[in-house]
Amino acid sequence: MTDSEQAAAGTAEAQGPVEIDEEMARHIENKRDELLEKFDIPDEFPPEVLEEAEERTEGIEQQIADEVDEREDLREMTTWTTDPVDAQDFDDAISVEEHDDEYVLWVHIADVTHYVNPDTAMWDEAVRRANTVYLPAYTIHMLPPVLAETVCSLVPNEDRLAHTVEMHLDKENLSYETIDIYKSVIRSDARLTYTEAETLLDDPSAADDYLEDQSVDLAEKTELVWDLANRMHEQRKADGSLVLNPSRDRAHTIIEECMLKANKAVTHELMWDRGVEAMYRVHPQPSPEEWNEALQEIQDLDGVSIPGSGWDDPRQAVNATLEEAPGRQLDKIQWAVMKVMPRAKYMNDPFGGHHALNFEIYGHFTSPIRRLSDLINHWIVYTNDVPEDLIKLCDRASDRQKDAEQCEREYKNFLEEVGLDPSAVNNRGIEVIEEEEE
16 A cells, blocks of 8 residues: 555545434434524525526526627636535635746635626525534525535636735745736646645645546645745734634645635725725734633643743733643643634624734635625625625624534534534545335
8 A cells, every 4th residue: 555545544435434323313313403403504405595506507608708808818828626525515725836037826716706796586595694604414595505616616727707816925935026817717637635636735646546637736836835834824823813723734724824814915905905894804802811821721731841932922822832741731721722712703894803813903804705804805806796684794704604603513522412523524425224124
């Protein structure tokens, strides 16, 4: 067995689904229905919404052909997606180049608002739902799945309409030299799972397994974007951004840092260059007393010591402590921090910033297929038209996110109560074993 095969054998996808009997399946379904009713989460789309989605996803090739002349044609650029093996939404892709004095990073997002706009029933339904709800092995979508399965899925070797954030970054400090946001047509070269991206970073020859066109420089580009993402990650930590997971692998780091950079770029453009309202993500900071309480709880853990110089900046203190703490204490450190953290919320005014990220201005743009905030920000970026009820929409998105998180929490607790591991169920899915007749 090769190293790649051994690595794959240890992944969740190689272990097969979690097996349950029919009685347990009914028990789980009843509990799920109970929770969806409790939190007013609709599990079925109205017929007119499904019909509209079907109509708007017909004739994809002609739709794209009609749009090419009005958009930036980026189909010749090396572009790829990286997602979990069980991902249902392939709505973001990246491209990268290195020049003598700059990096250029492109983040391409499926152009959901080309199909879903304020005049559609799908838009009204998105406002009603406000986000996709991810329960272990069960998803309640914000928009009809046919969108994510066809026109808004950036699958390899197919032309797709996208909304692209093009960022020229200073090579020394990675600051934005220029930001350009525009409609585009892209053609992804590969769909990588996180495991495959890790394999590719270790073994560039593995690119042959993931590409239809062997001339594409996927291995070189993946190495380049990892180097860039790693620098962005380290810089973000040095600037005071809270990083609660110190051992995230390279593939996750690439996607997280590229999406953060794109989200920050878009909200920078909206606020500073246009001065318009949008759905900004605001995260208040804990009080000094709350931070002291969290740091003292961390300091009291066995085998854990906060660096003496770190107490003046709690976020950097936590970062430094997590990197040195015994693995058995990581969950307790993270929980001590999460207990004192206020909830982030959506607001039409960004001032107040995002405490955990230590960003002065931040908002969401990279997942319009599953978050109302991103869908609305796509519309504002494209039209420069702010919805009249924006404050109400911000409150709606914040409240529905809270409900979704509580529903997920209660569902996971239930799975544990009946003897199932929520992580295993989420990563591997469920298979119902039919009872044999005697």
